[in-house]
Amino acid sequence: MTGRLIYLIGPSGSGKDSLLDAVRERLGGQGCRVARRVITRSAEARGELAEAVSPEVFAEREARGDFAMSWFANGLSYGIPRVIDDWLAAGDDVLVNGSRGYLPEARRRYPHLLAVLLTVEDSVLRTRLHARGRESAEEIEARLARNAGFADTLLAGENADLRLLDNSGSLAETCQRLLQLIEDHRPLAWPDSA
Ligand SMILES: Nc1ncnc2c1ncn2[C@@H]1O[C@H](COP(=O)(O)OP(=O)(O)OP(=O)(O)O)[C@@H](O)[C@H]1O
Numbered sequence: 001m002t003g004r005l006i007y008l009i010g011p012s013g014s015g016k017d018s019l020l021d022a023v024r025e026r027l028g029g030q031g032c033r034v035a036r037r038v039i040t041r042s043a044e045a046r047g048e049l050a051e052a053v054s055p056e057v058f059a060e061r062e063a064r065g066d067f068a069m070s071w072f073a074n075g076l077s078y079g080i081p082r083v084i085d086d087w088l089a090a091g092d093d094v095l096v097n098g099s100r101g102y103l104p105e106a107r108r109r110y111p112h113l114l115a116v117l118l119t120v121e122d123s124v125l126r127t128r129l130h131a132r133g134r135e136s137a138e139e140i141e142a143r144l145a146r147n148a149g150f151a152d153t154l155l156a157g158e159n160a161d162l163r164l165l166d167n168s169g170s171l172a173e174t175c176q177r178l179l180q181l182i183e184d185h186r187p188l189a190w191p192d193s194a
């Protein structure tokens with residue numbers, strides 16, 4: 001029996017990392033692991049507990065086949081370590097912080113994935129990005145502009161099964177709803193292929 005990939009996406013600043021950090025322990029108790037990403041972002045940058053590597057190291061690892069999934073966005077390279085395929089094969093579910101742009105490819109690789117879109121009201125999003133202070137004002141505007149490109153395509157076609165999760169309110173409330181959503185989507189037996 002294989003586990004299921006839960007692919008969490010949403011605008012930059014919508015709270016994906018905060019949510020993953022908050023539910024990591026509780027999910028572990030219900031057989032769901034949270035993947036740690038590899039990112040070409042400096043280790044000093046505030047944010048998720050990702051592994052920071054140089055672009056050269058990232059390219060080497062990617063060429064070696066170290067990543068189950070990888071993409072480039074916001075001027076950075078992101079990789080999800082290949083170990084998630086072992087976890088899935090062992091029957092664990094795996095939750096990843098994904099990319100909206102990479103969703104079609106993720107679906108090709110993991111046809112049974114559960115895609116969850118975290119949403120936040122626009123004004124709240126801008127406020128949170130500035131309050132986080134990880135990016136410059138210019139970088140924040142570029143991230144907000146990137147969202148417009150996803151507005152029409154995300155909720156159409158093969159994404160009709162996308163689950164929406166609003167994080168405009170408290171994080172504790174969103175955590176509860178995510179845990180419930182994952183619980184509700186756990187069939188008695190997962191599909192055979194990851
Ligand atoms: N429900 C919430 N209420 C208030 N603040 C929140 C909430 N969720 C997240 N935040 C804050 O919003 C900011 C952005 O959250 P976070 O870094 O988790 O977003 P993200 O989706 O992972 O962004 P990115 O994709 O850019 O890494 C953080 O400063 C975080 O503390």
Ligand SMILES: O=P(O)(O)OC[C@H]1O[C@H](OP(=O)(O)O)[C@H](O)[C@@H]1O
Nearest residue numbers: 010012073074078098099100101102
């Ligand atoms: O815009 P899309 O394609 O959804 O995502 C692009 C990437 O940007 C964000 O990362 P971060 O803000 O650099 O941590 C997301 O987590 C994702 O990996």
